[in-house]
């Protein structure tokens with residue numbers, strides 16, 4: 145772990161994000177970042193992913209439908225038990241990049257999310273925003289979608305550029321598209337993403353291991369199935385304006401016990417969400 149930490153320190157300047165990328169993130173709610181993780185960091189992260197797959201956490205879930213030759217495997221909130229995840233979240237360039245993209249003085253871990261599609265799965269990820277499923281308010285936030293396998297353009301995560309400015313759109317269950325959280329008609333629906341005027345605003349990138357995409361928690365995003373094995377680790381961070389927003393519905397993930405520790409509207413100051421930027425020497 146020490147070597148990973150120092151390699152990042154050496155790369156500190158290189159991980160300063162240019163103004164154009166920050167502006168693009170602000171305007172589109174999604175950007176591609178190349179070569180963010182070093183070969184050592186990537187090897188460690190892939191090891192963490194394998195450790196996670198062989199020892200799933202309590203929140204792990206597998207989606208597969210009849211006749212689907214593959215699976216979509218998810219898991220959440222494992223960084224405290226998987227050292228490679230903790231190191232990625234705390235000691236890679238990600239916290240610094242997160243603070244810059246969020247235009248925030250601080251960056252706090254929100255959670256980690258494993259998203260694996262096995263080769264051949266036809267399980268799509270439907271168009272959705274993330275924040276309605278989360279227990280946090282505020283505009284300064286970012287998720288990094290970090291593949292440890294090469295990702296072709298056709299199976300990458302896609303985004304509707306600018307959709308983080310559309311407000312909340314109706315969240316629906318992934319498998320059956322039910323409006324489970326709000327009554328039908330009470331929120332605008334997600335636009336018809338097959339329409340040409342929507343398709344021309346869609347962005348997405350082929351990615352090599354070490355690259356990632358960064359996106360806002362309100363940016364609409366989706367992915368198709370995958371012909372190849374697609375192991376992705378997602379690292380989610382919160383900025384200065386993030387506040388606890390307990391929901392009357394079950395969030396994804398839930399953080400059991402948090403309601404007893406944090407007041408509605410409080411800063412997310414809890415051991416579950418450590419501050420990781422600015423970095424302290426002994427972290």
Ligand SMILES: O=C(O)CCC(=O)C(=O)O
Pocket residue numbers: 257259269274287289301365366367376378
């Ligand atoms: O990996 C996927 O297919 C979906 C990713 C996603 O929805 C997310 O990271 O919020």
